[in-house]
Amino acid sequence: MRDSDLVGRIRSGETDYVVVMDDFRQQVHRWLYAMVGPGSDLEELTECVFIRAYSRLGRFDPTKGSFVTWLHTITHNVAVSFLRQRNHAPASLDAMTEEQGPTCAGPAELYEAKVRWEKLQQAIGRLDPLKRHAFVGHHLRGLTWEQVAAEMHCCEHSARNWSALATEELRAAL
Amino acid sequence: MITLCKAASVPDFTEEELAVYGDLSDTLRDCKHPDIEKYLKRAPGAGARLRRLLETEVRLFDELARVRAEHPGVDLARLLDPDWRSRKK
Numbered sequence: 001m002r003d004s005d006l007v008g009r010i011r012s013g014e015t016d017y018v019v020v021m022d023d024f025r026q027q028v029h030r031w032l033y034a035m036v037g038p039g040s041d042l043e044e045l046t047e048c049v050f051i052r053a054y055s056r057l058g059r060f061d062p063t064k065g066s067f068v069t070w071l072h073t074i075t076h077n078v079a080v081s082f083l084r085q086r087n088h089a090p091a092s093l094d095a096m097t098e099e100q101g102p103t104c105a106g107p108a109e110l111y112e113a114k115v116r117w118e119k120l121q122q123a124i125g126r127l128d129p130l131k132r133h134a135f136v137g138h139h140l141r142g143l144t145w146e147q148v149a150a151e152m153h154c155c156e157h158s159a160r161n162w163s164a165l166a167t168e169e170l171r172a173a174l
Numbered sequence: 175m176i177t178l179c180k181a182a183s184v185p186d187f188t189e190e191e192l193a194v195y196g197d198l199s200d201t202l203r204d205c206k207h208p209d210i211e212k213y214l215k216r217a218p219g220a221g222a223r224l225r226r227l228l229e230t231e232v233r234l235f236d237e238l239a240r241v242r243a244e245h246p247g248v249d250l251a252r253l254l255d256p257d258w259r260s261r262k263k
Contacts, residue, residue, distance in 0.1 A: 026204075030203060030204070033205060034242075034250070034251065035249065037239070037242035037243050038205060038239065038242075038243070113240065116237065117237070117241055120234075120237060121253075121254065124254045125254070132254075136251050136254055138199060138203065139199070139203065139234065139235070139238060140238065140250050140251040140254065141251045142203060144200075145196055145200075156196075157189065157192060160187075160192040160195060160196045161186050161187055161192055163195075163199070164187050164191070164192060164195050164227055165184060165186075165187075167195075167227060167230050167231050167234060168184070168223075168226070168227055168230065170230065170234060171226065171230040174230065174233050174234065174237065
């Protein structure tokens with residue numbers, strides 16, 4: 001079914017929006033995880049994305065992109081709003097403890113982590129573009145292998161292979 | 175649909191290895207903690223290379239989770255691969 005048909009059927013009530021969105025729930029959850037990190041807010045944010053998407057169905061324009069791309073844009077906007085609010089809200093002790101992990105890292109650990117991250121960033125930057133595309137697509141953007149393959153115009157086998165080769169190459173940076 | 179050819183001399187992974195790697199990676203991406211040994215049992219013929227790959231994958235996801243937790247407002251995908259949007263076109 002084409003995206004425009006799908007949206008039309010939802011708007012006319014022929015197709016149940018909740019059922020359709022269930023197919024996208026895991027995907028939206030992964031996108032949100034990639035943008036805001038782990039936490040109990042993910043379920044609530046996922047619902048927020050679906051509510052916002054429903055209220056804006058009339059604005060979906062298939063000539064500007066696919067339904068998935070449109071949903072990703074809404075997810076991104078919800079995540080950005082959430083992060084803005086969270087970063088301006090006074091942090092509770094519980095939240096701070098949770099974010100910092102079970103034990104507070106000392107200066108040495110923090111320095112080591114910073115150096116490790118810089119090494120990893122540089123190593124990702126040095127990857128062949130195809131390897132980086134596959135790796136970032138799956139590991140950071142939360143795409144499925146099928147979606148990575150579609151973006152790269154290759155088969156899933158190749159997408160996994162590029163990502164695996166990237167992972168292998170990044171080992172030295174860890 | 176094309177299969178991309180790789181110029182580098184590093185050998186490709188086998189179909190079996192990639193199936194195991196892909197599934198482990200999916201599990202990690204879904205914020206679960208997989209048992210590597212169980213995954214390795216699915217590819218009994220695979221050598222040390224697959225074990226190293228899976229161990230690295232776990233460490234990479236740990237590292238990315240740590241960085242996300244420390245920098246919640248940063249879009250790591252754009253930071254690490256700023257070209258992905260233009261490549262999509």
